[in-house]
Amino acid sequence: MALIVQKYGGSSVADAESIKRVAKRIAEAKRAGNDVVVVVSAMGDTTDELIDLAQQITPIPPQREMDILLTAGERISMSLLAMAITNLGVRAKSFTGQQAGVITDAVHGKARIVDVVPTRVRETVEKGQVAIVAGFQGVTQHTNDVTTLGRGGSDTTAVALAAGLSADVCEIYTDVDGVFTADPRIVPSARKIHRVTYEEMLDLAASGAKILALRCVEYARRYAVPLHVRSSFTGRDGTWVADLPPEGEEDMEQPIIAGVAHDASEAKITVVGVPDVPGTAARIFEVVAAADVNIDMIVQNVSAAKTGLTDISFTLPSTDGAKATAALAATQEEIGFESVQYDDQIGKLALVGAGMKSHPGVSAKLFGALRDAGINIEMITTSEIRVSVVTRADQLADAVRAVHTAFGLDGDGEAVVYAGTGR
Amino acid sequence: MALIVQKYGGSSVADAESIKRVAKRIAEAKRAGNDVVVVVSAMGDTTDELIDLAQQITPIPPQREMDILLTAGERISMSLLAMAITNLGVRAKSFTGQQAGVITDAVHGKARIVDVVPTRVRETVEKGQVAIVAGFQGVTQHTNDVTTLGRGGSDTTAVALAAGLSADVCEIYTDVDGVFTADPRIVPSARKIHRVTYEEMLDLAASGAKILALRCVEYARRYAVPLHVRSSFTGRDGTWVADLPPEGEEDMEQPIIAGVAHDASEAKITVVGVPDVPGTAARIFEVVAAADVNIDMIVQNVSAAKTGLTDISFTLPSTDGAKATAALAATQEEIGFESVQYDDQIGKLALVGAGMKSHPGVSAKLFGALRDAGINIEMITTSEIRVSVVTRADQLADAVRAVHTAFGLDGDGEAVVYAGTGR
Numbered sequence: 113m114a115l116i117v118q119k120y121g122g123s124s125v126a127d128a129e130s131i132k133r134v135a136k137r138i139a140e141a142k143r144a145g146n147d148v149v150v151v152v153s154a155m156g157d158t159t160d161e162l163i164d165l166a167q168q169i170t171p172i173p174p175q176r177e178m179d180i181l182l183t184a185g186e187r188i189s190m191s192l193l194a195m196a197i198t199n200l201g202v203r204a205k206s207f208t209g210q211q212a213g214v215i216t217d218a219v220h221g222k223a224r225i226v227d228v229v230p231t232r233v234r235e236t237v238e239k240g241q242v243a244i245v246a247g248f249q250g251v252t253q254h255t256n257d258v259t260t261l262g263r264g265g266s267d268t269t270a271v272a273l274a275a276g277l278s279a280d281v282c283e284i285y286t287d288v289d290g291v292f293t294a295d296p297r298i299v300p301s302a303r304k305i306h307r308v309t310y311e312e313m314l315d316l317a318a319s320g321a322k323i324l325a326l327r328c329v330e331y332a333r334r335y336a337v338p339l340h341v342r343s344s345f346t347g348r349d350g351t352w353v354a355d356l357p358p359e360g361e362e363d364m365e366q367p368i369i370a371g372v373a374h375d376a377s378e379a380k381i382t383v384v385g386v387p388d389v390p391g392t393a394a395r396i397f398e399v400v401a402a403a404d405v406n407i408d409m410i411v412q413n414v415s416a417a418k419t420g421l422t423d424i425s426f427t428l429p430s431t432d433g434a435k436a437t438a439a440l441a442a443t444q445e446e447i448g449f450e451s452v453q454y455d456d457q458i459g460k461l462a463l464v465g466a467g468m469k470s471h472p473g474v475s476a477k478l479f480g481a482l483r484d485a486g487i488n489i490e491m492i493t494t495s496e497i498r499v500s501v502v503t504r505a506d507q508l509a510d511a512v513r514a515v516h517t518a519f520g521l522d523g524d525g526e527a528v529v530y531a532g533t534g535r
Numbered sequence: 536m537a538l539i540v541q542k543y544g545g546s547s548v549a550d551a552e553s554i555k556r557v558a559k560r561i562a563e564a565k566r567a568g569n570d571v572v573v574v575v576s577a578m579g580d581t582t583d584e585l586i587d588l589a590q591q592i593t594p595i596p597p598q599r600e601m602d603i604l605l606t607a608g609e610r611i612s613m614s615l616l617a618m619a620i621t622n623l624g625v626r627a628k629s630f631t632g633q634q635a636g637v638i639t640d641a642v643h644g645k646a647r648i649v650d651v652v653p654t655r656v657r658e659t660v661e662k663g664q665v666a667i668v669a670g671f672q673g674v675t676q677h678t679n680d681v682t683t684l685g686r687g688g689s690d691t692t693a694v695a696l697a698a699g700l701s702a703d704v705c706e707i708y709t710d711v712d713g714v715f716t717a718d719p720r721i722v723p724s725a726r727k728i729h730r731v732t733y734e735e736m737l738d739l740a741a742s743g744a745k746i747l748a749l750r751c752v753e754y755a756r757r758y759a760v761p762l763h764v765r766s767s768f769t770g771r772d773g774t775w776v777a778d779l780p781p782e783g784e785e786d787m788e789q790p791i792i793a794g795v796a797h798d799a800s801e802a803k804i805t806v807v808g809v810p811d812v813p814g815t816a817a818r819i820f821e822v823v824a825a826a827d828v829n830i831d832m833i834v835q836n837v838s839a840a841k842t843g844l845t846d847i848s849f850t851l852p853s854t855d856g857a858k859a860t861a862a863l864a865a866t867q868e869e870i871g872f873e874s875v876q877y878d879d880q881i882g883k884l885a886l887v888g889a890g891m892k893s894h895p896g897v898s899a900k901l902f903g904a905l906r907d908a909g910i911n912i913e914m915i916t917t918s919e920i921r922v923s924v925v926t927r928a929d930q931l932a933d934a935v936r937a938v939h940t941a942f943g944l945d946g947d948g949e950a951v952v953y954a955g956t957g958r
Binding site: 128132165170174178180183184187188191192199232 | 551554555585588589591592593595596597599600601603604606607608610611613614615617618619621622628629631633634655679680681
């Protein structure tokens with residue numbers, strides 16, 4: 113008997129029929145002898161419909177009111193799900209974020225969980241009932257105001273509850289079978305990954321894998337909550353995110369490479385002709401930070417000896433492009449650079465794997481694979497378990513396929529690459 | 536400068552445009568120098584849509600979950616309304632029943648307010664902001680569960696808040712101009728009533744006037760909250776429900792008759808051939824009460840001396856007809872009556888007026904008016920300020936018109952009847 117936290121996203125509870133199907137799965141988990149806590153998102157399009165309503169009222173809704181509005185969505189899905197489970201003869205009770213003790217800071221729209229006090233959830237489980245908890249929402253500690261957690265919020269609620277309840281596993285149900293070695297839409301031969309470490313999953317998420325939000329994985333790592341990402345449609349075993357293998361399994365050798373992530377949503381800014389004196393780079397990134405823009409990769413070219421000038425390039429979300437270029441242009445005279453170039457036709461590829469720490473040939477092999485495929489590399493950054501490169505946007509898919517094949521990740525054909533095999 | 540509680544029903548906030556219109560009215564009240572607290576119902580059809588969703592899940596949803604589901608409706612309307620007001624440059628904040636301190640008992644679906652602790656609402660008002668509060672909902676004291684107040688719930692929330700805040704007036708905005716001397720759909724010459732006492736309004740509400748729920752008026756009377764029932768469309772002065780005239784007005788003489796209410800939703804049950812011995816009537820009404828049926832008028836005919844048998848008639852909501860007749864039929868042998876007759880083709884008319892206490896001729900005049908109109912009276916009950924009669928359903932409208940005219944209530948033509956004029 114285990115304590116399981118299950119999280120179902122909006123597509124899993126899109127209508128009454130889907131809710132009944134999810135209820136059946138929950139009832140089965142309960143009848144199998146487990147204690148079950150469920151975190152649920154708003155039904156399908158509810159959130160978009162509510163945002164649309166707000167836009168009809170005002171273009172700039174106050175964020176506090178926006179949070180109250182949006183949390184109506186989970187209120188609807190969670191009560192309907194509790195009804196559906198009860199209808200199957202399993203007792204169930206639903207709880208808002210506030211009732212479940214999800215305490216957050218007061219940053220409306222993207223609040224961070226500061227504490228979880230799931231007293232009522234625990235009581236409900238101890239009575240043999242299923243507790244349904246609204247995802248994505250919490251309440252501020254002192255003012256009792258309703259907050260939302262922003263992107264990936266429901267996943268984070270599930271992980272935080274699992275940590276607070278010392279659950280055995282947090283199951284994230286989604287519409288795909290798990291985490292893949294690459295995006296199957298781009299690489300049809302991509303394989304489902306059986307297990308990744310928290311660190312690998314963090315790098316995959318940071319590099320464009322959308323299946324789990326960064327903050328949810330960070331939370332899981334901090335509290336060592338084993339995640340099991342799986343499909344709510346098939347019931348198949350999915351991907352485990354954990355530093356140790358799932359209970360009852362031998363610890364297989366960890367593969368060198370976990371997967372290839374890609375991201376086509378970034379742009380590149382190059383500040384051309386920057387005076388190569390101490391403090392100038394710092395000043396440039398101060399200006400960008402003051403514009404509230406998060407930057408990703410940074411590359412500074414070698415200074416051209418004759419001119420005393422250098423170029424600095426960095427990537428950023430292309431949605432922030434206008435903001436950043438405007439902020440830089442306003443300081444051109446002060447900093448003394450020649451011009452700002454903006455390029456949103458780039459793509460980013462990241463090869464992630466904890467095993468590469470002890471395999472120095474990984475970067476060379478990656479560059480070789482891209483060269484053989486005729487793909488030019490524009491920027492490179494590396495960390496202990498990741499190599500990231502920037503290419504032209506229209507070559508990104510080819511690059512992902514070439515790298516996926518070169519590292520033996522394709523499902524049919526080459527064998528799986530494990531650390532220790534010497535490859 | 537006054538503290539005003541305004542309540543807007545679902546038809547006043549049916550869509551984004553309506554919400555903006557209501558926001559404008561609220562902003563005007565605030566800019567005129569008043570402190571304003573607003574209670575709002577769910578938008579138009581939201582509640583029906585949510586009930587429909589629940590029915591798709593299960594025919595018998597748990598009432599606790601139903602309450603959580605339905606309260607999503609006010610969450611949406613209140614946050615949108617706060618956005619719309621803010622957009623007009625007036626600061627506004629919305630509060631759930633729980634945040635506004637509306638404490639109820641734990642009877643889900645028809646909870647009663649046991650206390651109102653509007654600390655946050657008061658703080659908001661003191662900061663010069665408009666507080667928007669979700670109607671129809673509260674929270675249980677110890678378990679922090681969400682409850683709904685049932686029929687007339689939002690009106691009751693508004694009155695309870697007005698009492699808790701010692702507001703100067705509670706304005707109930709609706710889609711008509713106020714309380715009328717009769718239903719204008721039946722009596723086109725019906726006049727808007729300027730003021731009724733709580734007692735009169737209670738009797739009007741109990742007799743079929745649907746504009747205010749009984750419990751809301753009871754609450755207002757208990758805490759002496761002046762109610763102002765008015766249209767959210769016209770902005771005209773409506774009807775005051777209060778024992779004293781509105782501030783700044785002379786106390787006009789109170790009319791003998793406030794108005795004529797009618798109700799076509801009742802049925803009549805006659806228990807025929809009841810043994811005329813002590814305790815039998817009590818037993819009959821015990822049986823009906825055990826079936827959870829509320830009865831209204833009761834008439835027991837004089838015992839027929841020769842047989843020792845009597846007939847007992849009572850009225851009840853026709854929706855409870857089947858339940859009550861079945862319960863009685865099951866006890867026929869035990870109680871020893873001859874038969875149960877059921878008649879849902881009745882109509883009820885009630886003449887209400889505090890002034891009739893000191894005017895003994897009212898009943899006689901009423902009966903005379905009905906006789907002159909050729910209408911047969913089937914049952915009569917009276918209280919200090921009300922005379923109720925039962926007629927055939929198809930004569931009810933004629934009866935209302937005849938009585939309305941006989942007591943000089945018609946708008947054009949006869950003068951208004953005031954107590955003290957001797958009429």
